[in-house]
Amino acid sequence: MKEGDIRFLKLLILVNGAVPLALLMWDQAHRRLGANPQNFLILTTGMMTLIFLMLTMAVTPLRKITGWNWLIHFRRMLGLYAFFYGCLHFLCFFSLDRGFNISSTLTEMVKRKYLIIGSAALLIMVPLAFTSTNAMIKWMGGKRWRALHRLAYVAAICGAIHYYMQVKADVRQPLVFAAVLAVLLGWRLVVYWQRPKPAPLPTAKPKPEA
Amino acid sequence: MKETDKISASEITDPAVYFNRRNFIRTGILAASVVATGLAYRQLNHPAAAKINPVKTVSLAGVVSAPTNSAGGFSVAEPQTSLENITHYNNFYEFSTDKEGVAAAAANFETKGWQVSVEGLVRKPKIFDLDDLLKISSPEERIYRMRCVEGWSMVIPWAGFSLSKLLAVVEPTNDAKYVAFETLLDPKRMPGQNSSVLKWPYVEGLRMDEAMHPLTLLASGIYGNALPPQDGAPIRLVTPWKYGFKGIKSIVKIKLVAAQPRTTWGEYAPGEYGFYANVNPTVDHPRWSQATEQRIGEPGRRPTLMFNGYEEQVGHLYAGMDLRNNF
Numbered sequence: 001m002k003e004g005d006i007r008f009l010k011l012l013i014l015v016n017g018a019v020p021l022a023l024l025m026w027d028q029a030h031r032r033l034g035a036n037p038q039n040f041l042i043l044t045t046g047m048m049t050l051i052f053l054m055l056t057m058a059v060t061p062l063r064k065i066t067g068w069n070w071l072i073h074f075r076r077m078l079g080l081y082a083f084f085y086g087c088l089h090f091l092c093f094f095s096l097d098r099g100f101n102i103s104s105t106l107t108e109m110v111k112r113k114y115l116i117i118g119s120a121a122l123l124i125m126v127p128l129a130f131t132s133t134n135a136m137i138k139w140m141g142g143k144r145w146r147a148l149h150r151l152a153y154v155a156a157i158c159g160a161i162h163y164y165m166q167v168k169a170d171v172r173q174p175l176v177f178a179a180v181l182a183v184l185l186g187w188r189l190v191v192y193w194q195r196p197k198p199a200p201l202p203t204a205k206p207k208p209e210a
Numbered sequence: 211m212k213e214t215d216k217i218s219a220s221e222i223t224d225p226a227v228y229f230n231r232r233n234f235i236r237t238g239i240l241a242a243s244v245v246a247t248g249l250a251y252r253q254l255n256h257p258a259a260a261k262i263n264p265v266k267t268v269s270l271a272g273v274v275s276a277p278t279n280s281a282g283g284f285s286v287a288e289p290q291t292s293l294e295n296i297t298h299y300n301n302f303y304e305f306s307t308d309k310e311g312v313a314a315a316a317a318n319f320e321t322k323g324w325q326v327s328v329e330g331l332v333r334k335p336k337i338f339d340l341d342d343l344l345k346i347s348s349p350e351e352r353i354y355r356m357r358c359v360e361g362w363s364m365v366i367p368w369a370g371f372s373l374s375k376l377l378a379v380v381e382p383t384n385d386a387k388y389v390a391f392e393t394l395l396d397p398k399r400m401p402g403q404n405s406s407v408l409k410w411p412y413v414e415g416l417r418m419d420e421a422m423h424p425l426t427l428l429a430s431g432i433y434g435n436a437l438p439p440q441d442g443a444p445i446r447l448v449t450p451w452k453y454g455f456k457g458i459k460s461i462v463k464i465k466l467v468a469a470q471p472r473t474t475w476g477e478y479a480p481g482e483y484g485f486y487a488n489v490n491p492t493v494d495h496p497r498w499s500q501a502t503e504q505r506i507g508e509p510g511r512r513p514t515l516m517f518n519g520y521e522e523q524v525g526h527l528y529a530g531m532d533l534r535n536n537f
Contacts, residue, residue, distance in 0.1 A: 008236055012243055019247040020255075034310050035299030035506050036362055044255055099510055114497060166497060168360065169478060170307035170407050 001070055009073045017081040020048050021088070038096040045089035050163065052082035053156045054180050061187045076132050079152065083129040086122045114165035121158035124151050153188075156181055270431040273349045273369045283425055283450070283523040285353045291364035293433050295506050297440055301358070302459060303408055304393065304400035305440065312440045319399060319439035321460075326445065328376065330465035331386035336379075340444050344430055346379060347371035351434070352427055354450035356457075357489045357518045362504040368448055369431030374422045382418070382466045389421040390414075390471035391447060392463035400460075408474055414447065414458040415471035415485065419527055425450055425520065451520035453487045484537040488528065489518035493537050 024044055027033050033040040056078040063071040098105040109115045128149055131137070137145045160181055164174035298313045305315035324340040349369040357363045377389075395411035397403040403410045420426060427448040430437055437443040442459025449456050455475050465471075475483035482496055491501045491514040502511040517524050528536075 012240060015240060016243050016247045019244055020251050023248060023251055035295040036309075036504060038504055038509075039362070047255075097511070108499060112498060169303070 006070075006073050009070060010077055013074050013077040013081070017052070017077065017084075020044070021085075038092075041096060042089065042092045045085050045092055046159075046163065048085035049082055049089055050156070050159050050177050052078055052085055053152065053159060054177070054184070056082055057152060057156060057181075057184050061184060064191070080129060080132060083125045086125055090122055114162050117158045117165065118162035121155045121162060124155040124158070128152060128155070153185060270349055270369050270434055270436050273351055273431065273434050275351050283354075283520050284350070286355055286365055286519070288355070288365045289507070290353065290367055291506050296364060296366055296432060297438050299506060300441060301360075301454070302402075302440055302442070304402045304410075304412065304460070306402055307405075307407060313438075315401060316439035319443065321439070321444040324444050324462075326461055326464065328380045328464045328466075330390070330467050331383045332466050333381040333383060334379070343376070343445070347375045349431055352425075352429075352448070354425075354427070354448060355515075355518050355520075356448075356450065356454055357503060357514065359453035359455055359483065359487070359495065359500075361498060361500070361502070362506055363512075363514075364506050367433055368427060368429040369434060370427045370429035370445075370448070372424050373426045373428050373447070374424065376428060376464070377421065377466075380466075385468050386466035387418050388467050388469065388471055389416045389418065390463075390465045390467050391416075391458045391461055392465075393458055394460045394462045408478060412458060412474045413471065414456055414473050416449070416456075417470075417527075420449070420524075423524060423527070425523055451489060451517040451524045453483075453489060455483065456487050486528075486533075486536050488524075488533065488537075489514060490516060490533055490537070492516075493534055 024033075024041065028037065028041070031037075056075055059071050059075040059078065063069055094100065094105050098108065109119050128151060131140060131145065131148060140148070160174060160177045163177060164171060167174055299309050300312055301307075301309055302312045302316065305319075306312045321340070325337050326340065326343055327335075327337045329335040348371070350371060351367055351369055353365060353367045355363060356366050373389075391414045393410075393412040394400065395403065397410075416426065427450075428445060429442075429448045430445050432438070432441060437446065442457075442461075445461050446459040447457050447461065470485060473483070473485060475487075476485055489500075494500050500514055503514045504511050515521075
């Protein structure tokens, strides 16, 4: 694939990832976020974080199944959008829910289980975002980088649990995220189990016949 | 040679044209993808539905204003929540678990021929036609705070009369210690009841002294109009010092009983929703804080008041009780 095509694919994700944010800001400016805009902003940014995490993790399975290797060029940008919406989600909580009060934000974050788990998800994403550059991948080496970035699964699991825990009774939406996550993880496990076994090393060299 | 050179040169697409076509296609793909993403977002995320369903207002005849003396707690001097927000942001799982989807789901709810059975430990049990029930007393306007257990609140001008007036008509016996309430069970008219998210019908209860308290309201209207379906038409309970879920909607049965009745949310999660459910900023929900609330229509959060600001009126009902255990 040509350099220009790759750049275009990345541009596609860059622009489309910003669409939910743009519409959210548009609706906010036109007072169309419903009766409880504060809650709506917190909920929507949280959902976007989960959606982008799932999309990021769907890249490799899709690529392997379809053979469309160009999908790989989407992955970094999708992952960074997940982190971006996660940060917005936290900022909405900090400003709209906690009124910029640092001590009440921190108290709530350690007191409420769903917030501990949500914070863990966001904190896990920090090193992943930080090590997302080519230079970092080169510096760490592919193997170590891949091992670190498997933490994306942990972040997504924490995110889905965080969502599930703060729902009052209707858990259908959190369960949809959990189901998608289970499929993505399940695919990884199947691939892991079906990997070709390395040929057993000969335990002792056959002695050459004298 | 010269001639063929010329021909082949003209057959080669001008690089400028070639790149322009490419850019044209790319711009098209980009624009189409943005439209698709935008539509997908709109499909999944629709808060703006509020404007679609204007509230049908049926005038409630003869609403008299609440006693002006605010010591009784009958009228709160705080900005009232807009009718638009009251009617398009509330919980009523019988129709939808989406607070902003209830109004549309309940729009065609029919309440013709409604009856309320008042029974149990009473001397004069009776099945009331709604009209007869509403004739017991003329509706008063009561401007109450409404605090949802989820952490948001409103100020709502209800119309109705104290439950005690109905109870006086049926004459509870001395054995009656509690009042049990029941919502209509009819999955055809209340589509949310087809889902097993809660155990239907919705049931609630009050202790006798709570039920007899003058603030405890049988409401049949909002803003001087009949209750719209999404807010519990045709008749519902309002207990302003308790979390909103105690205010059972679309009531068909009121039964006087000797033992503490079961409650829907209490059965769903006994550790989270107690029988009393008094608003209390010092007793948190196990999963979230109850210290502050989001007043709908206001920026920022305001502190939640003890008994939702009705401590003066109802505090004595709970004297000596451990409110942490009896949450």
